[in-house]
Amino acid sequence: MRRQFDDVLLGSIELFCLAAEIGSFTGAALAAGxxxxxxxxxxSRLEARLGVRLFVRTxxxxxxxxxxxxxxxxxxxxLNQMLEAERELMGQQQTPSGTLRISIPTTYGHHRILPLLPEFRRQYPQVQVDIHLGNRNIDFVDEGYDMAIRVRAQPDSGLIARHLEDAALVVVATPDYLARAGTPQHLDDLVQHECIQFELPSSGRRIAWLFNDGGRPCEILTQGAYVCSDDVLGGVTLAKHGxxxxxxxxxxxxxxxxxxxxxxxxxxxxGRSRPFTLLYPHGRHVPLRLRAFIDFLMDKQKGWGQVRVA
Known part of the structure; x- marks a missing residue:
């Protein structure tokens, strides 16, 4: 079989990646010697092979x-997969190491995951953690993430899903607000209140509030003058300030x-809740650092709620 990549081409790809990441040909040259x-x-060799410009140069x-x-x-x-395969074959991955890239919703990140990371790194000091805090859906392949945590994760045959918890929902307000506006006693009372809204950034749709009414689950679209998008903690902060x-x-x-x-x-x-799910790609080599973090997280979440594995 004819070779598709020679040593020169592979070296060119490495130098191209260095230049892209450093943002300078000179910097890439210094890094590569x-x-x-x-x-x-x-x-230039890569651009000629591909027939496209890779950089805009000034x-x-x-x-x-x-x-x-x-x-x-x-x-x-x-290149990262090649490096991982080489390390594993040579026995250099006896302990977790390298950069772990994870994507977490802001709420779950601040209150569940970030407080645990110092303990994780004390156990695995050779692992660096690159954290994306946000609620948008990421692309594991194109963006290079190892793992994500999401609410209401959609079925995807290319992803392995591990259930973390069913997070309980509660409606809250400050005593000062309730003294001014009154305390709602029934769901119908919500129309008389300022209900802080959260809007999904992906669809622009406002999230319905979840309740049990007479033992039956129901959803209510509330109304209010305050609308937060992307970060649910914005709604918490508004509520805390009346x-x-x-x-x-x-x-x-x-x-x-x-x-x-x-x-x-x-x-x-x-009594209503929403599920949080851990997701990672199926059908590819799982780095030891990711396996270590998943095991660490699944052990820690036992106190968060009922454990289910999807």
């Missing part, structure tokens, strides 16, 4: 083109409830 001219020739800077950005993401992923009612995850406000700075209302209609 070659001349800037060698980096420039390598990039006298002072370089910038990836759209095609260059896509090519870099694929090349860096391939802006109105907000349906929040109990784990985000446990201290405030214990202190009395927030008060739970509509308790007879409570």
């Amino acid at each position: 070659v001349t800037p001219a060698a980096v420039s020739r390598s990039v 006298t002072r800077s370089i910038r990836l083109t759209e095609g260059g950005l896509a090519y870099h993401q694929q090349c860096r992923g391939a 802006a109105g009612l907000f349906q929040a995850y109990r784990f985000t406000i446990e201290r405030e409830l214990a202190e009395g700075s927030l008060v739970e209302v509509l308790q007879p209609y409570g």
Whole structure:
């Protein structure tokens, strides 16, 4: 079989990735121990092979083109997989090491995952953790993530899902707000109240509040002058400062409830929750650092709620 990649081409791909990540041919040359001219020739060789420009060059800077950005993401992923395979074969992965890239919703990140990371790194000091805090859906392949945590994860045959917990929901407000506006006793009372809204960034749809009414689950679209998107903790902060009612995850406000700075209302209609799920790609080599983190997290979450494995 004819070779598709020779040593020169593989070296050119490595230099291209270095230049893309450092943002400079000179910087890439210094990192690789070659001349800037060698980096420039390598990039030109790739552009000639591919028939596209990979960089927009000026006298002072370089910038990836759209095609260059896509090519870099694929090349860096391939190089990283080659490195992982080499390390494992040579026995260098006896202890977890390298960079773990994870994507977590802001709420879950601040209250569940980030507080655990120092302990994880004390156990595995050779692992660096790159954290994306946000609620948008990420692309594991194109963006190079090892793992994500999501609410209401959609079925995907390319992903392995591990259930973390069913996070309890509660409606809360400050004692000051309730003294001004009254305490709602029934679900119908919500129309008389300022209900802080959360809007899904992916769809622009406002999230319905979840309740049990007479033993039956129901959803209510509330109304209010405050709308937060992307970060649910914005709604918690507004509620803590007397802006109105907000349906929040109990784990985000446990201290405030214990202190009395927030008060739970509509308790007879409570008991609803939303699931949080750990996701990682199926059908590829799982780095030891990811396996270590999953085991660590699944052990820690035993106190968060009922464990289910999907």
